[in-house]
Amino acid sequence: MKTSVEALSEVELKVEVEVEADKVNREYAKQLSKLGKRARIKGFRPGKAPKALIRKHFGSSASAEATRQLINDTLGEVLDGLERQPIGYPMVEPGVARENEPLKYAVRVQVKPQIEIHSWSGIEVAVAPAVADPAEVEQRIGAMRNRLKERVPVEGRGADTGDILICNIEGSLDGERDPRLDAKDIEIKIGAGRMIPGFEDQLMGAEVGTLTEVESGFPDDYHAADLAGKTGSWSVEVLQHLVEETPALDDDFAKDEGFDNVAALRADVTAKVLADAEQKRADEIETKVIGVLLERNQFKAPPELVEAHARDRAGQMMQLLQMQGADQETAVGIIKSNAQGLTEAAERAIRRHLALESFAQQQGLDVEEEELAAEIVKRIEEHGEQVAKRYEDPEVRETLRAELTQKRALATIVGKARVVDETPEATEDDDSASASDEASLS
Secondary structure (H helix, E strand, O other), rough: OEEEEEEEEEEEEEEEEEOOOHHHHHHHHHHHHHHHHOOOOOOOOOOOOOOHHHHHHHHHHHHHHHHHHHHHHHHHHHHHHOOOOOEEEEEEEOOOOOOOEEEEEEEEEEOOOOOOOOOOOOOOOEEOOOOOOOOHHHHHHHHHHHOOOOEEEEOOOOOOOOEEEEEEEEEEOOEOOOOOOOOOEEEEEEOOOOOOOOHHHHHOOOOOOOOEEEEEEOOOOOOOOOOOOOOOEEEEEEEEEEEEOOOOOOOOHHHHOOOOHHHHHHHHHHHHHHHHHHHHHHHHHHHHHHHHHHHHHOOOOHHHHHHHHHHHHHHHHHHHHHHOOOOHHHHHHHHHHOOOHHHHHHHHHHHHHHHHHHHHHHOOOOHHHHHHHHHHHHHHHHHHHOOOOOHOOOOHHHHHHHHHHHHHHHHHHHHOOOOEOOOOOOOOHHHHHHHHHHHHOO
């Protein structure tokens, strides 16, 4: 068998294959014999017709079957013989197997680009310094207080915005009683917008033990089609009138949260906000450094890898949307509208992966078995013994090794980067003020 390889692009090869004529003859004869044994030709018992007659009737079928079989028999050897590992499924351009002639066919395969990473040391990026934003600190402390809200009864006044009413309601539709609109012990928060438009507003001033008449229209796009656009009326009996009270930010609250006083609580929250800001800054540094690296090292990502990654991302998006309550049709529509963004993100991810993989190979970076084992132990401790079985699979272990190797490659590049503090861009007013100052000095 003869092969010749042509590079169609940096990520696609075309292999011309020629299978020897004697091998074609043997396979053709084999297929013709098989067809002859099953052939029904007028005037001859099955399998007894002369070969010339069988060839006349079934020669093209034998040729097609011989072609298919010869390609199947030789394709693996062709791909194994390539210096660069194929990606995905090969595209075969079949020839035709004819007696006494070699079979010629072609194979197109995608491959990883051959990359020599350069200009990676000393990349300069500007990133804002990490600070503990006071507003974020207060927001987190507020969230802690909100988790400990208590509901207390209200006395001496009617319902107001933000209050919670526990009610029994009896409903009518277009003037006729309709038990479907009834509810017992329903919780209504005034101003929350959870009821149909106008319903909550009409409960302003309602008090415990009173009946309030409410009339409101169902929206035209209401989820229950038989109620959409119709007018409902309700008798609302208020059973309880409650308000949520947030605990005061004092030392008692701090002690409930496990701190000696408010100052200690605030210091802990501030430290956590700062740690998150530092992690965000580290992530931004990595993103910007990789962006510069890929800009300096231009290469194409194999479409096969990009498409596979985009499909995976679309599948993850589908699961997330369905978990959030979207039906299949809506989820598919959202994914289709984001198709270009998914593809662009997939291309960036694949180029990043290939660049770091090539850099690790160039620098001789690797992860030793001890490091791999330590990482597996760490992940089992984090996620539980149920994941231990996964890491017994050699393929999973090698995937993890590759992941850790790429992290080491990224850390090496980032470690050689020059990171400067990003300064806020001057506004037009600042520029105008500067120009005015310069003019006054001239």
